[in-house]
Amino acid sequence: MDEPLLRIVDVWKSYEDLQVLKGVSFELAERDVKVIFGPSGSGKSTLLRCINMLNPPDSGEIYLRGDNITAPNVDLNAIRTRIGMVFQHFNLFAHLKAIDNVSIGLRRVKGLEKQEARRKALEALNRVRLAEWADHYPAQLSGGQQQRVGIARALAMEPDVILFDEPTSALDPELIGEVLQAMLDIAKAGTTMVVVTHEMGFARAVASEMIFLDDGVVIERGTPEHFSVSPKSKRVKRFLNQLDVLYGSHEKLLKLSEEEEGK
Amino acid sequence: MLFQTELEFIGMGIVNSIIIFPISIYIMRWYSKKKDMPHIQLWDTSLKTAYKVSLVWLMVNILIGILFNTFAKNITIYFLIQYYVYMIIDLFIGTIVVKSIYKKELGESFMFVFIIQVILFGIGLIIGFITVLLLGYIFPEVSDVFFFVLEFGLFFTLLITASSLLIGFAIGISLAIMRVYGGKELHWLSSGYEKLFRGIPLLVLIFIFAFGFPGLFWYLESLDRLLASVIMALGLRSGAYQSQIFRGAILSVNPGQMEAARSVGMNKIQAFRHVVLPQALRLAVPGWSNEYAVVIKDSSFASAIGTFEMTFIAYIWGLRSVELFTLSMGVVAVLYFLFTFPVTRLFGERQTKKLKKLGMGGG
Numbered sequence A: 001m002d003e004p005l006l007r008i009v010d011v012w013k014s015y016e017d018l019q020v021l022k023g024v025s026f027e028l029a030e031r032d033v034k035v036i037f038g039p040s041g042s043g044k045s046t047l048l049r050c051i052n053m054l055n056p057p058d059s060g061e062i063y064l065r066g067d068n069i070t071a072p073n074v075d076l077n078a079i080r081t082r083i084g085m086v087f088q089h090f091n092l093f094a095h096l097k098a099i100d101n102v103s104i105g106l107r108r109v110k111g112l113e114k115q116e117a118r119r120k121a122l123e124a125l126n127r128v129r130l131a132e133w134a135d136h137y138p139a140q141l142s143g144g145q146q147q148r149v150g151i152a153r154a155l156a157m158e159p160d161v162i163l164f165d166e167p168t169s170a171l172d173p174e175l176i177g178e179v180l181q182a183m184l185d186i187a188k189a190g191t192t193m194v195v196v197t198h199e200m201g202f203a204r205a206v207a208s209e210m211i212f213l214d215d216g217v218v219i220e221r222g223t224p225e226h227f228s229v230s231p232k233s234k235r236v237k238r239f240l241n242q243l244d245v246l247y248g249s250h251e252k253l254l255k256l257s258e259e260e261e262g263k
Numbered sequence B: 001m002l003f004q005t006e007l008e009f010i011g012m013g014i015v016n017s018i019i020i021f022p023i024s025i026y027i028m029r030w031y032s033k034k035k036d037m038p039h040i041q042l043w044d045t046s047l048k049t050a051y052k053v054s055l056v057w058l059m060v061n062i063l064i065g066i067l068f069n070t071f072a073k074n075i076t077i078y079f080l081i082q083y084y085v086y087m088i089i090d091l092f093i094g095t096i097v098v099k100s101i102y103k104k105e106l107g108e109s110f111m112f113v114f115i116i117q118v119i120l121f122g123i124g125l126i127i128g129f130i131t132v133l134l135l136g137y138i139f140p141e142v143s144d145v146f147f148f149v150l151e152f153g154l155f156f157t158l159l160i161t162a163s164s165l166l167i168g169f170a171i172g173i174s175l176a177i178m179r180v181y182g183g184k185e186l187h188w189l190s191s192g193y194e195k196l197f198r199g200i201p202l203l204v205l206i207f208i209f210a211f212g213f214p215g216l217f218w219y220l221e222s223l224d225r226l227l228a229s230v231i232m233a234l235g236l237r238s239g240a241y242q243s244q245i246f247r248g249a250i251l252s253v254n255p256g257q258m259e260a261a262r263s264v265g266m267n268k269i270q271a272f273r274h275v276v277l278p279q280a281l282r283l284a285v286p287g288w289s290n291e292y293a294v295v296i297k298d299s300s301f302a303s304a305i306g307t308f309e310m311t312f313i314a315y316i317w318g319l320r321s322v323e324l325f326t327l328s329m330g331v332v333a334v335l336y337f338l339f340t341f342p343v344t345r346l347f348g349e350r351q352t353k354k355l356k357k358l359g360m361g362g363g
């Protein structure tokens, strides 16, 4: 049977009288990378927060490997261990060293032994190339390093899918490349991801499908090629043009680091 | 009465540990920075080591003090000499205890810490003797009041302060949690408590517990009953203030922290216990050290109902003549100052700087 890893069916969500999501649906297969983009306020963050039930949707269903996680009486804490989240502003635990940021979930939620948790956390840090920074506090790390710790924190829990909410938009331009590189690496290693981002270079490199969200509605969806060659809707075209002006340079960053890797 | 004989030694032991503790931490920090010690490269690690060693030492201090006084009461010579004898025994046993506890992890760094403690102890010993002798020689009266107050008052002042702060801590943190996370009723209960206890003068509270409810501590001796009333009054009132301190601290932890904790699958309680609370406690340190200063100074209200503590002892001493009264109050004022200012400075300002370094509390 071909139950997708994540299936979102007609999700609606409002804050008080503001209708933010108006019937969003999509599916995500194992090892897929889905990129969601769209203007500010279109409901991208809200969608991600619905998916990991930090803000449960008003109506609609979300299935994770066939389990309806929007059903009543679901153990949301158990569900959230299967859905990683990487935040725009990192949200690292300020009082913990990088290694403890990564291992705390393994220890407290998964109940691993201290040594075992540490070993796994180091492994995760290694995957984002931060193993030698394990004993630093978040405030001692650069923004790019902090975000990579955030990625490692999500990775370490070995979730079914990781959600990224504009992981690079709070970063200085020169730090964006290393974070995108880390995301690229784990995507290529087969991690299933839903990424809210405006980094088209990243999308082109790994996304199997892109979704353009505006005003709580999916306006258009398609492969990265589709969006770069022949987007249908005017809104998308205009938005992509604006992005080019704003983000054009970052693609170079990414390519640069890819070349470095090739050497 | 409670602890009549042990108190002077415990008091001196505590004073010594309190004095040596910050000095040793500073020296270790300075030295480890200068030498770039392999085991103590990070200031953080050396601080933790120092805390562990000093804490164990403090415990051992108190224990040995009690033991020494129970078994060797009659060897009393001059109390300082006795005190140093017990400190030496204490040093030995402290070493063994600390070593056996931290053997595996500390290795060399333990020896390093210990050696510094020993050197400091020696310095403390010499400085102590010199000051005591000099003080006794040049200002015999000052020296008399000073040691009289230390001997009979300090322990109780510290006991009252510590117990009240502890009671206040338990109350304060529960109220703060109720107020931040609780429903309407809990919120109402906790803010009502705060308003009530902040609205009643401390002296009135003490009188209420000491004489208003004579049966309150029926199982204690009469003097201890008064002591318990003072602790009760100070503790309940401190709870009201500490509740505010902790509420502010909890609220100033970035909400993103709670979200991130939930996103790795922690439930609300785990997220609070492992992520929000540890940060809130750190954020509360400056406010809390201020509360400590308030409580230790307000413990002097206990003298109003004749409970032994520094102020009351100084008061009794001074009653004999006007000059002595001025002198004894002056000395006790200096003592309070010594116990408040350095502590609030150390914990308040240092912690504020440290928090800034950790980027906590939303700047």
Ligand SMILES: Nc1ncnc2c1ncn2[C@@H]1O[C@H](COP(=O)(O)OP(=O)(O)OP(=O)(O)O)[C@@H](O)[C@H]1O
Pocket (backbone or CB within 6 Å): A015, A016, A018, A020, A038, A039, A040, A041, A042, A043, A044, A045, A046, A047
């Ligand atoms: N907790 C909330 N309460 C009320 N309104 C909210 C809340 N969170 C978001 N909104 C509103 O919902 C709308 C969608 O917000 P959302 O954060 O999902 O957008 P976004 O697409 O992620 O935008 P951005 O690119 O700025 O991050 C916005 O108008 C926002 O003001």
Ligand SMILES: [Mg+2]
Pocket (backbone or CB within 6 Å): A044, A045, A046, A165, A166
């Ligand atoms: Mg957003």
